[in-house]
Amino acid sequence: MENDISRELIIKARNGDMKAFEEIYHLASGFVYNVALRIARRHAEAEDITQEVFIKMYSALNQFSFRSSCKTWLYRITTNTAISRCRKFGRERDLAAKYKDHLEIEAQEGPSAGPVEAKENEKIIGDMLAKLDEDQRACMVLREMEGLSYDEIADILNIPLNTVRSRLHRARETLLEFARKEKTL
Amino acid sequence: MKINMDCKQIRQILASDYLDNELDPTSRNQVDRHLEKCPACRKMSEHLAAIVLPLRRTQKQKVPPGVWSRIQTELRRQKAHAARPRTAFQTTLLEVFLMRPAFAAVAAAVILILISAAFYMQTPRPAGAPDGVTSAPDLSSLTGNVEIREQNTGFGSGIEQLLL
Numbered sequence: 395m396e397n398d399i400s401r402e403l404i405i406k407a408r409n410g411d412m413k414a415f416e417e418i419y420h421l422a423s424g425f426v427y428n429v430a431l432r433i434a435r436r437h438a439e440a441e442d443i444t445q446e447v448f449i450k451m452y453s454a455l456n457q458f459s460f461r462s463s464c465k466t467w468l469y470r471i472t473t474n475t476a477i478s479r480c481r482k483f484g485r486e487r488d489l490a491a492k493y494k495d496h497l498e499i500e501a502q503e504g505p506s507a508g509p510v511e512a513k514e515n516e517k518i519i520g521d522m523l524a525k526l527d528e529d530q531r532a533c534m535v536l537r538e539m540e541g542l543s544y545d546e547i548a549d550i551l552n553i554p555l556n557t558v559r560s561r562l563h564r565a566r567e568t569l570l571e572f573a574r575k576e577k578t579l
Numbered sequence: 580m581k582i583n584m585d586c587k588q589i590r591q592i593l594a595s596d597y598l599d600n601e602l603d604p605t606s607r608n609q610v611d612r613h614l615e616k617c618p619a620c621r622k623m624s625e626h627l628a629a630i631v632l633p634l635r636r637t638q639k640q641k642v643p644p645g646v647w648s649r650i651q652t653e654l655r656r657q658k659a660h661a662a663r664p665r666t667a668f669q670t671t672l673l674e675v676f677l678m679r680p681a682f683a684a685v686a687a688a689v690i691l692i693l694i695s696a697a698f699y700m701q702t703p704r705p706a707g708a709p710d711g712v713t714s715a716p717d718l719s720s721l722t723g724n725v726e727i728r729e730q731n732t733g734f735g736s737g738i739e740q741l742l743l
Contacts, residue, residue: 427642427646428639431640437643441646444642445646452654453657515636515637519634519637534634537599538634538637544601560595563595566630569630570623573626573630
């Protein structure tokens with residue numbers, strides 16, 4: 395995996411060096427936050443997930459055995475945390491409509507405020523991701539937004555390669571169906 | 580991934596390996612040749628490419644500035660909590676309940692049984708009645724019911740009398 399966090403930095407953080415851990419945070423928090431945001435679909439929730447991920451990581455540094463890359467490990471903690479929080483606090487299908495309103499407000503006022511085109515794109519993405527279940531969403535986020543390979547996704551989510559394939563296939567079929575209904579195709 | 584060519588399979592591949600460039604060059608050429616001949620599959624391929632475009636051009640969001648300080652505060656709180664001295668009794672309890680969950684479960688069951696037994700011993704019972712024996716009025720009402728049932732359900736008794 396590209397731009398991985400160095401072994402030296404992890405060992406320093408493991409030995410209690412908070413500066414090293416802060417450096418890890420600055421290297422990794424961007425992708426942790428963005429994956430969390432796209433799976434959980436709310437900025438406040440993504441902040442909580444990011445916090446939870448780094449606290450879990452800090453507590454588990456001693457158990458990290460360097461068998462996988464640190465980035466893979468962090469992606470795994472992030473997706474697991476985000477998916478389980480979605481299931482715990484979710485009732486997602488029922489909240490889909492509420493979320494749509496919420497996202498519109500965030501697109502105007504939240505951290506994503508920017509050019510009109512970007513806001514419009516954010517709204518489209520929100521609507522699309524709301525149509526998928528959290529497992530499909532995690533696969534799509536890792537593939538489309540993080541650009542990871544099928545092997546990497548299978549490793550992170552701890553699922554067979556064919557499951558990655560079928561989740562992506564089903565997610566895209568759902569999105570096609572949604573686009574046809576919305577007449578955006 | 581090796582593939583056989585028919586529209587149903589092609590469409591599955593279009594929505595996964597083909598769109599994601601995960602096919603080997605030979606298989607990709609096969610799909611491309613199918614797309615040249617099949618307008619329906621070609622249309623689907625175009626739609627799939629269009630549908631993932633907004634996701635692929637997503638702008639990365641910046642992490643809000645307060646997150647790192649929240650993490651630091653939480654880690655400090657956890658460290659302070661872990662560093663707090665414990666009494667010998669607390670340490671023993673922690674060892675038992677965290678390190679040996681099976682033993683903890685058995686201990687909890689024993690405590691529960693002892694509490695139930697104490698409660699049972701304190702429950703008032705009728706004077707003179709030994710433990711485990713039901714009182715006389717209850718027994719008589721039970722036998723009374725049996726007699727009534729025997730009177731009402733004497734099927735066959737008349738026929739038996741005739742035959743005998």
